[in-house]
Amino acid sequence: xxxxxxxxxxxxxxxxxxxxxxxxxxxxxxxxxxxxxxxxxxxxxxxxxxxxxxxxxxxxxxxxxxxxxxxxxxxxxxxxxxxxxxxxxxxxxxxxxxxxxxxxxxxxxxxxxxxxxxxxxxxxxxxxxxxxxxxxxxxxxxxxxxxxxxxxxxxxxxxxxxxxxxxxxxxxxxxxxxxxxxxxxxxxxxxxxxxxxxxxxxxxxxxxxxxxxxxxxxxxxxxxxxxxxxxxxxxxxxxxxxxxxxxxxxxxxxxxxxxxxxxxxxxxxxxxxxxxxxxxxxxxxxxxxxxxxxxxxxxxxxxxxxxxxxxxxxxxxxxxxxxxxxxxxxxxxxxxxxxxxxxxxxxxxxxxxxxxxxxxxxxxxxxxxxx
Numbered sequence: 096x097x098x099x100x101x102x103x104x105x106x107x108x109x110x111x112x113x114x115x116x117x118x119x120x121x122x123x124x125x126x127x128x129x130x131x132x133x134x135x136x137x138x139x140x141x142x143x144x145x146x147x148x149x150x151x152x153x154x155x156x157x158x159x160x161x162x163x164x165x166x167x168x169x170x171x172x173x174x175x176x177x178x179x180x181x182x183x184x185x186x187x188x189x190x191x192x193x194x195x196x197x198x199x200x201x202x203x204x205x206x207x208x209x210x211x212x213x214x215x216x217x218x219x220x221x222x223x224x225x226x227x228x229x230x231x232x233x234x235x236x237x238x239x240x241x242x243x244x245x246x247x248x249x250x251x252x253x254x255x256x257x258x259x260x261x262x263x264x265x266x267x268x269x270x271x272x273x274x275x276x277x278x279x280x281x282x283x284x285x286x287x288x289x290x291x292x293x294x295x296x297x298x299x300x301x302x303x304x305x306x307x308x309x310x311x312x313x314x315x316x317x318x319x320x321x322x323x324x325x326x327x328x329x330x331x332x333x334x335x336x337x338x339x340x341x342x343x344x345x346x347x348x349x350x351x352x353x354x355x356x357x358x359x360x361x362x363x364x365x366x367x368x369x370x371x372x373x374x375x376x377x378x379x380x381x382x383x384x385x386x387x388x389x390x391x392x393x394x395x396x397x398x399x400x401x402x403x404x405x406x407x408x409x410x411x412x413x414x415x416x417x418x419x420x421x422x423x424x425x426x427x428x429x430x431x432x433x434x435x436x437x438x439x440x441x442x443x444x445x446x447x448x449x450x451x452x453x454x455x456x457x458x459x460x461x462x463x464x465x466x
Contacts (some may be wrong), residue, residue: 107181115177123169127162189217197224205232256298259291266291298433305433305440315358315444322353322396322464325363326385333370340378349388355464361441365449368434369398369460377402377458393447396462405453413451414439 107115196209205228209221266284268274275281330344337344373383380401388395405413414435442449447464 111181115174115181119170119173119177122173123166126169126173127166130165186217193217193221193224200224200228205235256295259295259298262291263288263295302433305437315361317356317358319354320357320359320362322355322394323348323351323387325359326366326387326396329363329366329370330385333374336371336374337383340374341381342374342378343382345382345384347384347386349386350394353387353389353394353466355394355445355466357445357464362445365438365441365462366396366398368438369462372434372460373398373400373402376400379403380457390463392466393463394466396464398460398462399457401457404455405451405458407453410451410453414449 193209196207199207200209208228209224211218211221211225266288270281270284275284326348327346330346333344370383370385377383377400382401384397384399386395386397386399439449442462442464445464447462449463450461452459452461
């Protein structure tokens with residue numbers, strides 16, 4: 096196993112390193128002392144060795160220089176052996192440390208990490224183990240979050256389904272037991288039943304669409320979409336609602352034909368929701384503004400109303416599922432609590448972003464889409 100030499104040397108204490116140097120020096124001297132008679136004997140007996148030695152000592156190299164070189168060679172050899180031995184010792188020590196840290200992690204302490212002390216194979220192993228731990232921790236957090244989301248989803252859906260269903264059952268009981276004064280009251284009951292049924296139908300559709308998007312079940316059919324044309328058509332579509340709310344819809348398009356690659360059927364749902372919110376919550380301001388502009392490689396669409404300010408504590412949660420600024424779940428303003436969450440999911444699928452700003456003067460929703 097390859098170790099980082101610098102890490103091995105750093106692991107040595109001062110006295111251990113000194114001992115290694117002294118040991119190499121002594122062993123090199125002993126080796127040279129023991130081998131010197133043998134070299135002398137070879138010099139005297141064998142011509143080949145004698146010729147080799149004469150070649151080495153010829154010229155400027157004398158006998159003392161040769162002895163010094165031999166001594167340094169032996170010293171380097173024993174120093175290397177010392178390093179190899181310490182490298183094995185370092186490897187065993189690091190393996191024991193890694194095993195201890197891995198055992199702590201295996202016992203469930205995912206906050207622990209294996210210490211990465213070198214750049215060798217053991218360091219790479221420690222880094223890989225840490226990556227596995229991080230991924231396992233992330234997977235467990237995702238699983239817990241998914242479980243929490245599922246529980247919250249069931250709770251919210253149960254509440255929102257029970258509210259209209261309770262009203263429907265109540266009015267049906269009144270009709271079934273003939274507890275109405277005349278045909279006018281009966282007609283009123285049936286109208287209320289129709290409204291409650293429509294709300295229930297809308298909630299179920301929203302829930303189905305949101306769940307499908309969260310499970311990546313939605314496939315975009317992208318084409319070239321003219322946002323100016325889309326917003327203009329929506330302004331006409333919502334004109335009766337603007338009139339009923341006593342509002343005026345104003346358009347300010349700084350670019351004539353802002354084209355984006357998008358699924359028109361999905362994207363129109365985003366702006367329908369934002370314009371509907373402007374009508375519902377912006378009646379006090381009397382105006383709703385639809386704006387378009389170009390920013391670099393993006394097209395920015397803004398829907399502005401001048402109604403009541405959204406509290407700053409609510410702004411970060413506007414796009415959370417089932418979140419409502421008003422805590423009451425009225426039929427008039429409550430909705431399903433999924434509209435903005437669906438809008439955000441659709442914008443995210445298009446590679447864009449949706450943001451909200453609110454002040455006492457205005458509330459603005461901004462959709463940014465790539466061209």
